[in-house]
Amino acid sequence: MESNLYKFCLRLADTSFILSYRLGEYVSHGPFLEEDLSITNVGLDLIGQAESLFKYAAEIKGGGITDDDIAYKRDESEYLNFHLVEYPNEDFAFITVRQFFMDVYNYHLFTALKNSSDPTIAAVAAKSIKEVNYHLQRSRKWMLRLGDGTEESHNKIQYAVNELWKYTDELFDMDAIHKSLIEEGVAVDLKEVEKSWIKDVLEALGEATVTKPEHVKHSLVYGKNGGHTDFMGYILTDLQYLTNRYPDAIW
Amino acid sequence: MENSKNLEVFQAKIDAEIKIEPKDWMPDEYRQHLIRQMSQHAHSEVIGMQPEGNWITRSPSLRARKILMAKVQDEGGHGLYLYCATETLGVTREQLIQWLHEGKAKYASVFNYPSPTWADMGAIGWLVDGAAIVNQVSLQRTSYGPYSRAMVRICKEESFHQRQGYEIMATLMEGTAEQKKMAQEAFERWWWPSLMMFGPHDGDSPRSSNAMKWKIKRETNDDLRQQFIDKTIPQAELIGLKIPDANYKLLENGSYETSDIDWDEFWNVIKGNGPCNTQRIKQHAAAHDNGQWVREAAIAYNEKKEQQLKSA
Amino acid sequence: MSTDNQGPIWEVFVQSKPGKPYKHVGSLHAYDKEMAIENARDLYTRRNEGTGIWLVKAEEIVSVKSGDEESYFEPADDKIYRHPTFYNMPEGSKHI
Numbered sequence: 001m002e003s004n005l006y007k008f009c010l011r012l013a014d015t016s017f018i019l020s021y022r023l024g025e026y027v028s029h030g031p032f033l034e035e036d037l038s039i040t041n042v043g044l045d046l047i048g049q050a051e052s053l054f055k056y057a058a059e060i061k062g063g064g065i066t067d068d069d070i071a072y073k074r075d076e077s078e079y080l081n082f083h084l085v086e087y088p089n090e091d092f093a094f095i096t097v098r099q100f101f102m103d104v105y106n107y108h109l110f111t112a113l114k115n116s117s118d119p120t121i122a123a124v125a126a127k128s129i130k131e132v133n134y135h136l137q138r139s140r141k142w143m144l145r146l147g148d149g150t151e152e153s154h155n156k157i158q159y160a161v162n163e164l165w166k167y168t169d170e171l172f173d174m175d176a177i178h179k180s181l182i183e184e185g186v187a188v189d190l191k192e193v194e195k196s197w198i199k200d201v202l203e204a205l206g207e208a209t210v211t212k213p214e215h216v217k218h219s220l221v222y223g224k225n226g227g228h229t230d231f232m233g234y235i236l237t238d239l240q241y242l243t244n245r246y247p248d249a250i251w
Numbered sequence: 252m253e254n255s256k257n258l259e260v261f262q263a264k265i266d267a268e269i270k271i272e273p274k275d276w277m278p279d280e281y282r283q284h285l286i287r288q289m290s291q292h293a294h295s296e297v298i299g300m301q302p303e304g305n306w307i308t309r310s311p312s313l314r315a316r317k318i319l320m321a322k323v324q325d326e327g328g329h330g331l332y333l334y335c336a337t338e339t340l341g342v343t344r345e346q347l348i349q350w351l352h353e354g355k356a357k358y359a360s361v362f363n364y365p366s367p368t369w370a371d372m373g374a375i376g377w378l379v380d381g382a383a384i385v386n387q388v389s390l391q392r393t394s395y396g397p398y399s400r401a402m403v404r405i406c407k408e409e410s411f412h413q414r415q416g417y418e419i420m421a422t423l424m425e426g427t428a429e430q431k432k433m434a435q436e437a438f439e440r441w442w443w444p445s446l447m448m449f450g451p452h453d454g455d456s457p458r459s460s461n462a463m464k465w466k467i468k469r470e471t472n473d474d475l476r477q478q479f480i481d482k483t484i485p486q487a488e489l490i491g492l493k494i495p496d497a498n499y500k501l502l503e504n505g506s507y508e509t510s511d512i513d514w515d516e517f518w519n520v521i522k523g524n525g526p527c528n529t530q531r532i533k534q535h536a537a538a539h540d541n542g543q544w545v546r547e548a549a550i551a552y553n554e555k556k557e558q559q560l561k562s563a
Numbered sequence: 564m565s566t567d568n569q570g571p572i573w574e575v576f577v578q579s580k581p582g583k584p585y586k587h588v589g590s591l592h593a594y595d596k597e598m599a600i601e602n603a604r605d606l607y608t609r610r611n612e613g614t615g616i617w618l619v620k621a622e623e624i625v626s627v628k629s630g631d632e633e634s635y636f637e638p639a640d641d642k643i644y645r646h647p648t649f650y651n652m653p654e655g656s657k658h659i
Contacts, residue, residue, distance in 0.1 A: 021308055027324065031541070072312070145594075153544055238309055239309065404588070404589065546594070
């Protein structure tokens with residue numbers, strides 16, 4: 001039976017990890033060279049965040065397991081990332097909205113987690129917040145450029161917001177694991193994070209002349225509980241290709 | 252008459268190792284040569300992102316993943332420095348990209364080979380970047396200021412690339428039998444193409460003489476190739492890789508003699524018949540086309556904001 | 564009609580440490596100021612090269628025209644009295 005803290009770590013780590021996977025996939029596909037390089041920097045920050053948390057998870061789990069073992073050698077149902085970050089790089093609008101939703105979330109989450117009673121979590125949050133602050137500045141500005149750019153870009157960004165909105169309720173869900181960690185002072189109240197998230201997101205959507213869609217809840221088990229979209233299987237097939245094919249190899 | 256005096260001043264500067272700057276007078280041929288060479292160099296960096304980008308998502312460890320992503324990002328950065336340097340000659344980046352898509356501009360043929368295994372990440376970093384570095388170190392002294400400055404910056408950044416590639420190869424050669432095989436095969440795939448990167452023999456290189464006179468190029472293709480061979484063979488032997496050349500031997504002067512390159516293969520890939528020529532350009536053109544609405548949005552947004560600022 | 568382009572060129576100046584002068588490091592394309600400063604950060608300070616960045620649109624830079632160099636810079640050649648080495652100091656004098 002894995003500890004709550006271990007699961008909490010993985011929820012954070014896997015979300016950053018899978019999002020960095022998507023950004024890694026986008027390298028050399030950007031709309032122009034400068035943007036290609038900038039978005040890769042975001043991906044690199046996210047791998048760094050994931051790595052710190054995988055290290056901590058490995059420490060919690062013990063028994064000589066490594067961060068790479070955890071990152072690469074689990075079954076799909078043991079990955080605990082949000083559905084939102086599994087969503088493919090459909091186009092630059094989807095990439096931007098996905099990033100913006102996550103950046104606002106991470107900004108408020110990590111700001112609160114800086115005061116976590118767990119010193120490692122607090123330290124990761126304190127380091128990450130500087131990076132996230134920058135990511136948010138970037139993705140927010142892109143929301144405005146695309147929303148208030150041309151008719152075509154406006155339609156594309158509105159469509160991406162409509163499609164991705166349904167994945168956002170997972171971000172604020174608090175199950176028994178989460179609640180017990182709040183009591184220990186490790187995790188934070190996601191209702192508070194949600195309030196700030198909604199405020200910031202609505203403000204940006206307003207500036208970007210994009211409308212908030214009606215909330216439709218989908219019925220899939222949340223990623224943070226090990227349920228995944230169809231996209232996840234393909235991600236893992238690719239990500240785990242070498243470690244599956246050559247389980248004994250060191251790279 | 253004006254022209255011949257200009258030409259004299261220009262050549263005198265070159266001879267005195269004074270860099271030529273964008274606003275200086277230069278012969279049209281010099282300008283055209285630079286545009287061709289620098290844009291080809293830039294395109295090579297950018298197209299070169301693809302064979303390695305191919306493996307970012309499949310990188311087998313967190314460390315390898317970060318490194319590869321940062322490395323491919325660097326290639327893009329180097330392409331960007333070079334595009335900007337080329338633009339100082341009075342040509343736009345749009346134009347350069349258009350020429351690439353139309354097949355009017357070339358890029359290094361080496362990137363028209365596929366990268367089927369993880370070991371190719373090692374071989375590319377070690378051999379392809381290694382060959383590029385030999386060339387680029389020499390180009391730091393090129394006569395055109397912006398090109399030279401870009402090269403200085405690029406050489407500083409590239410120094411980790413070759414090491415990361417060699418590290419991958421060395422790790423594989425210490426690994427399982429399958430890993431060793433993977434490394435040897437990748438080495439064999441990239442050895443000859445990396446030697447081809449230095450271009451044809453100097454006698455067969457159509458534009459070599461002016462490029463040397465104007466100090467755009469500082470060393471000959473064959474000299475640079477030999478430097479690379481002499482560095483690389485001992486590195487290969489050190490980690491137990493076999494050189495895919497039955498005739499290579501160490502000479503008394505410490506240099507290596509190798510078989511001649513298969514020049515038919517070289518010209519064939521240049522003509523566009525490499526395994527990945529079409530694929531590389533298609534991917535670049537697709538990214539460019541898919542980005543059009545994004546660029547247009549950025550332009551439109553900025554115009555709107557500037558309008559608002561003016562009318563406020 | 565397409566209005567597609569790569570955006571204007573910006574020149575990038577980076578300060579390597581507090582107190583040091585800003586030095587030209589290269590150029591980039593960006594469609595607006597915010598993008599320019601962000602791209603400059605992502606391009607030219609990835610390896611801790613800087614503590615400050617200046618951006619200026621390339622078209623707004625003023626420079627000495629080609630051909631004017633002689634009349635601009637050579638007149639300074641014979642004004643060696645502007646340099647401390649021009650002056651004769653008595654032998655044995657210190658701290659001057």
